[in-house]
Amino acid sequence: MTIKHTLKLCFLLLIFSCASPKISKTEGERLNIDEKLEPNEAVEAFIKPYREHVNKDMNNIISYAPETYTKSDGDYNTAIGNFMADAVYMEGNPIFNKRTGNNIDFVLLNHGGIRSIISKGDITTKTAFEIMPFENSVVIVELKGEQVNEMMQYLAKAKRAHPVSNQLQLTLDKDGNIVSATIKGEPIDASKTYFVATNDYLFNGGDGMVFFSKNESLHVLNYKIRDVLLDNFKKKDTINPKQDKRFIQLND
Amino acid sequence: MKRRQFIQKSTAAAVLAGVGGLSLQSFGSKTKKITILHTNDVHSHIDPFGPEDGRNANKGGVARRATLVESIRQENPNTLLLDAGDIFQGTPYFNYYGGELEFKLMSMLKYDVATIGNHDFDNGIDGLYAQIPHADFEFVSANYDFSNTVMDTHVKPYKIIIKDGIKIGVFGLGIKLEGLVDKNMYKETVYHDPIEKAQDMSRLLKEEKKCDLVICLSHIGYDYKNKPNKVSDIKLARATKDIDLIIGGHTHTFLSKPTIETNSIGKNVLVNQVGCYGLYLGKIDFYFNSGKQIKSEGTSVMV
Numbered sequence: 001m002t003i004k005h006t007l008k009l010c011f012l013l014l015i016f017s018c019a020s021p022k023i024s025k026t027e028g029e030r031l032n033i034d035e036k037l038e039p040n041e042a043v044e045a046f047i048k049p050y051r052e053h054v055n056k057d058m059n060n061i062i063s064y065a066p067e068t069y070t071k072s073d074g075d076y077n078t079a080i081g082n083f084m085a086d087a088v089y090m091e092g093n094p095i096f097n098k099r100t101g102n103n104i105d106f107v108l109l110n111h112g113g114i115r116s117i118i119s120k121g122d123i124t125t126k127t128a129f130e131i132m133p134f135e136n137s138v139v140i141v142e143l144k145g146e147q148v149n150e151m152m153q154y155l156a157k158a159k160r161a162h163p164v165s166n167q168l169q170l171t172l173d174k175d176g177n178i179v180s181a182t183i184k185g186e187p188i189d190a191s192k193t194y195f196v197a198t199n200d201y202l203f204n205g206g207d208g209m210v211f212f213s214k215n216e217s218l219h220v221l222n223y224k225i226r227d228v229l230l231d232n233f234k235k236k237d238t239i240n241p242k243q244d245k246r247f248i249q250l251n252d
Numbered sequence: 253m254k255r256r257q258f259i260q261k262s263t264a265a266a267v268l269a270g271v272g273g274l275s276l277q278s279f280g281s282k283t284k285k286i287t288i289l290h291t292n293d294v295h296s297h298i299d300p301f302g303p304e305d306g307r308n309a310n311k312g313g314v315a316r317r318a319t320l321v322e323s324i325r326q327e328n329p330n331t332l333l334l335d336a337g338d339i340f341q342g343t344p345y346f347n348y349y350g351g352e353l354e355f356k357l358m359s360m361l362k363y364d365v366a367t368i369g370n371h372d373f374d375n376g377i378d379g380l381y382a383q384i385p386h387a388d389f390e391f392v393s394a395n396y397d398f399s400n401t402v403m404d405t406h407v408k409p410y411k412i413i414i415k416d417g418i419k420i421g422v423f424g425l426g427i428k429l430e431g432l433v434d435k436n437m438y439k440e441t442v443y444h445d446p447i448e449k450a451q452d453m454s455r456l457l458k459e460e461k462k463c464d465l466v467i468c469l470s471h472i473g474y475d476y477k478n479k480p481n482k483v484s485d486i487k488l489a490r491a492t493k494d495i496d497l498i499i500g501g502h503t504h505t506f507l508s509k510p511t512i513e514t515n516s517i518g519k520n521v522l523v524n525q526v527g528c529y530g531l532y533l534g535k536i537d538f539y540f541n542s543g544k545q546i547k548s549e550g551t552s553v554m555v
Contacts, residue, residue: 024540027536027537030509030535031532031533033312034316035316039318047357058344134374200436204434
């Protein structure tokens with residue numbers, strides 16, 4: 001190798017190191033993950049003990065659903081939402097009453113918090129995990145009548161079937177204005193305070209429920225919504241959720 | 253350094269052969285291929301959906317994904333596997349094991365980098381921190397500041413990976429947490445504007461770090477048609493430059509092929525997202541050609 005050659009070579013290498021690679025072509029595709037792919041054996045073996053442990057609990061049959069219930073079964077109230085809100089009242093109030101001597105006035109949950117359907121047939125532990133995968137738990141918020149009225153305005157504007165328990169009756173006219181709002185049959189009294197059960201996500205302003213921030217007191221029940229559902233399912237051989245008139249809009 | 257010298261010497265030998273007039277062409281036109289595989293919003297879906305499922309019967313499953321990833325890696329070792337967040341929450345596996353199994357399996361599949369989704373805070377920032385030892389891959393987020401949390405130092409703004417001499421910069425972006433995640437869960441995590449941070453990151457990665465490929469792993473969502481002011485991957489693509497690929501999540505958007513957007517200087521950006529629950533694996537191949545420059549310049553030197 002002559003000196004001349006070596007110099008040429010050095011120059012070439014210099015250019016090589018300077019020339020940054022440029023994208024000349026891109027190709028994108030979406031690949032299906034389905035039964036045509038053999039499961040990787042090592043991964044499958046790794047999952048197995050975890051799966052067996054979880055499934056042993058999940059496949060416990062705890063109740064029966066005569067129909068399929070979904071959160072899109074109604075405009076302002078649905079059978080599944082009514083079931084959930086009433087379950088929070090039924091399971092939560094005895095504990096709250098025992099601890100404080102007070103009673104829950106009504107329950108408010110959120111439509112988006114119903115994460116799955118209840119399918120017709122056996123209800124298993126897994127059903128409760130599917131409806132409520134989150135770890136949120138019941139809190140009882142003491143609100144002035146003024147804030148409860150704010151909540152009613154929120155519900156009227158939201159136009160969603162946010163679940164409420166049957167102690168609340170809210171009726172809107174065809175334009176969405178509030179015609180009547182009662183709690184345990186009585187109109188909302190601005191000078192009174194009410195005990196509203198909800199979950200910690202909504203209490204902290206989730207779904208824009210800011211009315212919970214102006215509260216008089218907070219009682220944390222340490223009771224997960226999912227455990228409420230599990231306990232409630234276990235009390236019934238067959239559930240019987242119904243859509244009703246607790247939150248409705250009038251047609252004329 | 254020894255190894256680098258050796259490589260340079262072997263390159264020299266190859267070039268010398270070329271100078272001899274035999275194969276400069278083939279050296280000059282060498283194409284490199286980088287494969288990017290990606291998932292998003294897997295939400296603890298470890299097992300495939302059952303045959304009775306109304307929507308996704310017999311689809312998904314981590315063990316099948318492992319088979320597919322392995323076969324693609326065998327075909328092209330220069331492959332990255334990325335996840336755009338919401339690894340946690342959605343099946344009892346998460347409720348029972350808190351994300352341990354999700355991270356362990358992602359490690360078995362040799363994920364390279366992931367970003368953090370809103371549901372990854374579902375057991376609180378402490379719950380996420382507790383699972384970090386099970387993750388043999390790295391987390392990136394450029395717009396979450398974790399300095400005053402337990403996650404400090406466990407999440408980097410970006411990660412640079414070199415494959416076959418191609419320098420790949422991957423940075424992360426997360427969604428606004430306020431109103432979406434309970435403050436008690438994310439604690440002192442500070443959210444910054446994704447577009448501003450993306451501009452900083454792309455400049456850093458492209459200009460200072462000289463990356464050949466810049467990828468944004470985003471959990472801000474694909475596009476919000478009813479909320480025109482809400483930042484999204486589409487807005488991000490149009491407002492920035494020097495990003496080659498945005499891999500998105502959060503909105504569970506099923507794209508059958510990547511969307512091609514035009515960035516702030518008129519260049520193409522790919523935006524992709526593969527729905528959710530591990531039903532699909534996204535695959536994007538980037539071919540790099542450094543040949544042209546070498547060939548033309550090299551030839552001129554020779555003359």
